[in-house]
Amino acid sequence: MKDDGRERFPESVAISGRKRETARQEFAVRARVLDLLREKGPLTVPEVAQALGIPAADAHWWLMGFVRYNQVKASEKADDEGYYRYAINEAK
Amino acid sequence: MDYDVMVVGAGIAGMESAVSLGDMGYQVLLVEKEPSIGGKMILLSKVFPTLDCASCISTPRMAQAASHANIDLRVFSEVREIRADGSGGFRARVAQKPAFVDFAKCTGCQDCEKACTVTVPDEYNEGLVSRRVAHIAFPQAVPKKAVLDRAGTSPCTFACPAGIKANGYISLIRQGEFAKAFQLVLEDAPLVGTLGRACYAFCQRECTREEIGDAPHIRHLKRFVADWYYARHAEPEYGPTEKKQDKKVAVVGSGPAGLSAAFFLAREGYPVTIFEADAEAGGMLRSSLPDYRLPKDVVDRDIRNVTALGVEIRTSAPVESLSRLRQEGYDAVLVAIGTPKPRKLMVPGEELPGVLSGIEFLAEVLCGQKLDLRGKRVVVVGGGNVAVDAARTALRLGAAKVVLQYRRSRAEMPASHEEVAAAEAEGVELSFLSNPVAFAGENGRLRRVRSMRMKPVAADSDGRRRTIPIPGSEFAADFDLAVVAVGLSAEAAALRREMRLNRDGTIWADARTLQTEAPWLFAAGDAVTGPAMIVQAIGLGKQASFFMDRWLRGESLEGGEFAPRLPVADKQEVLARQAEYPGRSVEKSERHPRERVKDFAEVDLPFTAAEALASAANCLNCGICSECQECRKACPADAIDFDQREKVNEYNVGAVVVATGFRLFPAELMENFGFGRFANVISAMQMDRLVAPTRPFNYVLRPGDGKTPANIAYVLCTGSRDRTVNNPICSRVCCMYSLKQAQLLLGALPVADVTIYNIDIRAFGKGYDEFYEQTRAMGVRFVKGKIARISEKDGGNLLVRYEDIDDNGTVREAEHDLVVLSVGIVAHDECRRLFADGSLTVDENLFVAQPGRQVDPARTSIPGVFSAGTATGPLDIPDAILHAGAAAAQTAAYLEKMKRKP
Ligand SMILES: Cc1cc2nc3c(=O)[nH]c(=O)nc-3n(C[C@H](O)[C@H](O)[C@H](O)COP(=O)(O)OP(=O)(O)OC[C@H]3O[C@@H](n4cnc5c(N)ncnc54)[C@H](O)[C@@H]3O)c2cc1C
Ligand code: SF4
Ligand code: SF4
Numbered sequence: 001m002k003d004d005g006r007e008r009f010p011e012s013v014a015i016s017g018r019k020r021e022t023a024r025q026e027f028a029v030r031a032r033v034l035d036l037l038r039e040k041g042p043l044t045v046p047e048v049a050q051a052l053g054i055p056a057a058d059a060h061w062w063l064m065g066f067v068r069y070n071q072v073k074a075s076e077k078a079d080d081e082g083y084y085r086y087a088i089n090e091a092k
Numbered sequence: 093m094d095y096d097v098m099v100v101g102a103g104i105a106g107m108e109s110a111v112s113l114g115d116m117g118y119q120v121l122l123v124e125k126e127p128s129i130g131g132k133m134i135l136l137s138k139v140f141p142t143l144d145c146a147s148c149i150s151t152p153r154m155a156q157a158a159s160h161a162n163i164d165l166r167v168f169s170e171v172r173e174i175r176a177d178g179s180g181g182f183r184a185r186v187a188q189k190p191a192f193v194d195f196a197k198c199t200g201c202q203d204c205e206k207a208c209t210v211t212v213p214d215e216y217n218e219g220l221v222s223r224r225v226a227h228i229a230f231p232q233a234v235p236k237k238a239v240l241d242r243a244g245t246s247p248c249t250f251a252c253p254a255g256i257k258a259n260g261y262i263s264l265i266r267q268g269e270f271a272k273a274f275q276l277v278l279e280d281a282p283l284v285g286t287l288g289r290a291c292y293a294f295c296q297r298e299c300t301r302e303e304i305g306d307a308p309h310i311r312h313l314k315r316f317v318a319d320w321y322y323a324r325h326a327e328p329e330y331g332p333t334e335k336k337q338d339k340k341v342a343v344v345g346s347g348p349a350g351l352s353a354a355f356f357l358a359r360e361g362y363p364v365t366i367f368e369a370d371a372e373a374g375g376m377l378r379s380s381l382p383d384y385r386l387p388k389d390v391v392d393r394d395i396r397n398v399t400a401l402g403v404e405i406r407t408s409a410p411v412e413s414l415s416r417l418r419q420e421g422y423d424a425v426l427v428a429i430g431t432p433k434p435r436k437l438m439v440p441g442e443e444l445p446g447v448l449s450g451i452e453f454l455a456e457v458l459c460g461q462k463l464d465l466r467g468k469r470v471v472v473v474g475g476g477n478v479a480v481d482a483a484r485t486a487l488r489l490g491a492a493k494v495v496l497q498y499r500r501s502r503a504e505m506p507a508s509h510e511e512v513a514a515a516e517a518e519g520v521e522l523s524f525l526s527n528p529v530a531f532a533g534e535n536g537r538l539r540r541v542r543s544m545r546m547k548p549v550a551a552d553s554d555g556r557r558r559t560i561p562i563p564g565s566e567f568a569a570d571f572d573l574a575v576v577a578v579g580l581s582a583e584a585a586a587l588r589r590e591m592r593l594n595r596d597g598t599i600w601a602d603a604r605t606l607q608t609e610a611p612w613l614f615a616a617g618d619a620v621t622g623p624a625m626i627v628q629a630i631g632l633g634k635q636a637s638f639f640m641d642r643w644l645r646g647e648s649l650e651g652g653e654f655a656p657r658l659p660v661a662d663k664q665e666v667l668a669r670q671a672e673y674p675g676r677s678v679e680k681s682e683r684h685p686r687e688r689v690k691d692f693a694e695v696d697l698p699f700t701a702a703e704a705l706a707s708a709a710n711c712l713n714c715g716i717c718s719e720c721q722e723c724r725k726a727c728p729a730d731a732i733d734f735d736q737r738e739k740v741n742e743y744n745v746g747a748v749v750v751a752t753g754f755r756l757f758p759a760e761l762m763e764n765f766g767f768g769r770f771a772n773v774i775s776a777m778q779m780d781r782l783v784a785p786t787r788p789f790n791y792v793l794r795p796g797d798g799k800t801p802a803n804i805a806y807v808l809c810t811g812s813r814d815r816t817v818n819n820p821i822c823s824r825v826c827c828m829y830s831l832k833q834a835q836l837l838l839g840a841l842p843v844a845d846v847t848i849y850n851i852d853i854r855a856f857g858k859g860y861d862e863f864y865e866q867t868r869a870m871g872v873r874f875v876k877g878k879i880a881r882i883s884e885k886d887g888g889n890l891l892v893r894y895e896d897i898d899d900n901g902t903v904r905e906a907e908h909d910l911v912v913l914s915v916g917i918v919a920h921d922e923c924r925r926l927f928a929d930g931s932l933t934v935d936e937n938l939f940v941a942q943p944g945r946q947v948d949p950a951r952t953s954i955p956g957v958f959s960a961g962t963a964t965g966p967l968d969i970p971d972a973i974l975h976a977g978a979a980a981a982q983t984a985a986y987l988e989k990m991k992r993k994p
């Protein structure tokens with residue numbers, strides 16, 4: 001067994017890895033997502049993903065970032081399939 | 093003794109030990125490497141088995157630790173080394189990491205965070221959402237202060253001689269903030285449009301992404317913002333500054349160096365007059381750079397960035413005497429007269445009509461003299477940028493044949509390789525390893541050029557190979573025009589007598605301050621360095637202005653540090669941040685060579701906004717922080733301080749408590765479970781964040797597509813009790829926290845199904861078994877089974893394949909829409925390295941060893957060093973707190989014993 005903790009148990013990809021790429025793209029896609037929501041919103045994550053041709057996981061990640069910084073807000077209730085709808089946060 | 097005890101790590105255990113020792117009256121130094129204290133507990137949802145809110149219990153302890161009269165708290169600090177002092181105590185070196193925020197000024201308003209232009213995964217939310225580079229760790233952070241993540245200066249920014257923050261403007265472009273991107277460049281250099289076109293772009297050469305492809309087109313992006321801004325602002329939006337200085341400055345020469353110095357001095361409030369010998373301002377930009385690379389309306393607009401500040405430019409005003417300027421009332425003078433004198437080949441016939449120097453030729457064309465070269469044969473001698481410009485210009489004037497003749501090889505050409513390739517594409521013929529030896533005339537004009545072939549010999553002093561003629565290799569060819577562009581030299585002309593010159597005729601000035609021998613006289617640009625580049629001249633102009641300002645204020649020039657910056661970011665470390673780099677290649681477009689040689693219109697076509705955005709999106713933010721300055725501009729308390737640097741302090745302490753806690757098992761080591769590959773397989777720490785009051789999303793959602801999960805599986809013992817991943821021990825808390833989360837989930841999602849796959853449930857503490865029974869009664873399914881593999885279905889649901897232990901090991905498969913891996917606790921064994929001599933021993937699982945654990949808990953292999961909490965092995969919060977209490981008692985006993993020692 002390796003007697004160095006970092007070698008035995010390397011840093012998890014949960015925080016680094018692919019998410020870093022997604023994070024780097026957040027601002028580059030922001031205008032497209034916000035424009036879409038402004039025109040067609042409120043939309044669910046799969047709808048945003050489909051409209052922009054992006055993976056749903058990335059669409060979710062970015063939307064959550066925009067919600068966090070108050071650019072987008074989520075609906076109060078999920079639809080029957082369990083999806084919330086996202087719209088431009090006009091209060092901002 | 094500075095402190096009785098140093099506690100390393102301010103999780104729940106460290107805080108507990110520190111507060112107990114503080115209450116006993118000991119002076120405590122509490123060191124935490126993160127920007128906030130609180131450890132893992134403050135990030136948890138609730139605690140088992142009571143379901144008390146974790147942050148409600150933690151925050152009072154955090155406040156107590158931070159404000160205790162006997163505790164000195166140092167967050168964002170790292171213990172670098174601890175050594176025994178030989179008399180029972182220790183010497184500790186503690187580094188205060190730079191937060192780039194003045195904590196005394198920061199009010200925790202988060203305005204910097206909202207303004208920040210770079211996003212990274214939020215480690216405090218286990219990578220479920222992004223955070224900004226300027227950030228406050230989490231809402232209950234103590235202290236509630238912002239920090240900036242910086243991993244050095246990005247290579248592009250570091251490479252720029254003018255200090256232009258390339259990464260910064262790229263990150264503003266990525267946000268669609270084109271005007272701000274322009275302003276950021278303008279802060280460092282007035283000639284934005286010029287640099288966006290004609291700079292030889294050191295940034296690009298140094299760009300980390302050049303190593304893996306799809307690098308952002310850094311210079312072209314600068315051109316994009318300049319064009320975008322100039323199209324909307326024919327004139328600068330500002331006038332002279334409010335600041336007013338009573339000292340006057342004269343600048344001799346209106347090239348990039350002079351313009352840049354004037355710009356920065358005028359911004360400081362000095363009245364500046366530029367004296368220019370030529371009829372128009374701009375120096376080489378005006379007289380030597382062909383329009384197809386740099387249209388002159390761009391130069392005009394760039395110059396207005398300078399004159400808008402009130403700088404007066406007097407053209408056709410050659411300065412004959414510097415001391416006269418001084419007598420006329422200028423308190424300081426900058427000489428930035430460039431290197432306008434062409435070097436000669438020194439061969440017969442060079443004086444013939446039809447033989448021109450490179451800059452004479454370019455200046456004639458640029459000053460509007462119609463040179464008609466249609467059908468003519470032109471040879472350009474030289475391998476530098478002026479030679480390439482001359483050759484491409486000759487083509488555009490209609491020349492039938494243009495040969496670029498260089499005495500060395502292609503690889504040794506000092507010209508930009510991009511420019512050479514463009515010239516070649518346009519039809520310039522390249523001829524290497526030959527040099528003219530005579531120009532022969534006919535009817536008083538050039539007719540033939542006689543040359544010799546050259547061969548390389550050993551390197552000369554500048555490291556480049558010299559070439560010498562090959563005897564008997566002479567050859568001749570007919571040409572109508574020869575352009576000799578073999579370099580430039582300084583021509584200080586009349587001013588020469590008033591300044592000390594270097595041997596090559598350049599002006600001598602101090603390399604750092606650019607002050608000449610006369611204190612009031614400074615010099616910058618090519619006049620000092622010899623022929624260089626626009627961006628270097630701009631950089632030197634700025635540097636000179638910085639020291640001129642100091643000198644004019646009567647400050648010493650010794651003290652001032654011009655443009656301090658962090659060391660360059662390590663490219664290999666940057667590339668190691670991500671496993672893969674998908675890129676979207678964005679090619680900049682240019683006019684077809686056949687078309688562009690017909691006129692002097694620009695070769696490079698501008699980016700569209702979409703192209704600019706896409707090119708900028710490929711930037712890797714090498715320094716993490718892009719230095720876009722948005723946080724600094726947004727901060728109402730003026731707390732952002734880019735010049736902060738690490739400070740290392742040394743302390744004498746009587747004892748040490750190691751409370752460095754644990755790390756989470758990296759779940760991707762369980763390859764069959766798909767963590768990191770399947771979006772809907774998450775870790776329990778991620779789930780704890782999802783159900784915490786400070787959760788990253790408003791609701792419990794699965795990361796794959798934002799759906800509310802309805803059928804959730806827990807996989808206990810992920811990475812615990814598992815020799816295949818080198819972690820044979822039980823992590824103690826996973827069973828219980830999974831039960832806790834299951835109960836919380838049923839509260840939040842009443843119709844959801846929760847299944848817990850387990851080998852057995854370990855519920856041994858007070859009230860734990862009751863908690864288990866309660867969870868079962870709520871409808872949570874417990875399946876005794878070992879998971880073999882998890883696979884992903886279309887749509888993101890997961891198939892869990894398991895051996896059903898209660899059914900004789902039958903292999904079954906079940907579908908879930910979210911899988912939570914109950915990851916174990918592993919050691920944070922870096923604490924071993926704190927002790928310079930390696931004397932802190934760890935057990936076989938790398939937790940801090942407690943040699944006499946049964947009777948002497950918290951004691952380590954070093955007398956005077958104690959360990960608290962999960963640094964010693966997996967513990968839940970009540971046990972971690974108990975253990976921390978034991979560590980405090982042991983420490984107190986040790987300190988008392990040492991006091992009584994004779
Ligand atoms: C998903 C999950 C859920 C859990 N839920 C519960 C629960 O409900 N109830 C319960 O009782 N327990 C729970 N636990 C266990 C609980 O998190 C731990 O018992 C507790 O956090 C241990 O505290 P600690 O202070 O020992 O370590 P930590 O919380 O790890 O704190 C250690 C601190 O030391 C700092 N540090 C590390 N190295 C250095 C250094 N070199 N210099 C300076 N500082 C350093 C760290 O930054 C950190 O702030 C859970 C664990 C997990 C993984
Ligand atoms: S300079 Fe820009 S990127 Fe860096 S922390 Fe400030 S706002 Fe963020
Ligand atoms: S990847 Fe971005 S930050 Fe890094 S060197 Fe290239 S342009 Fe600069």
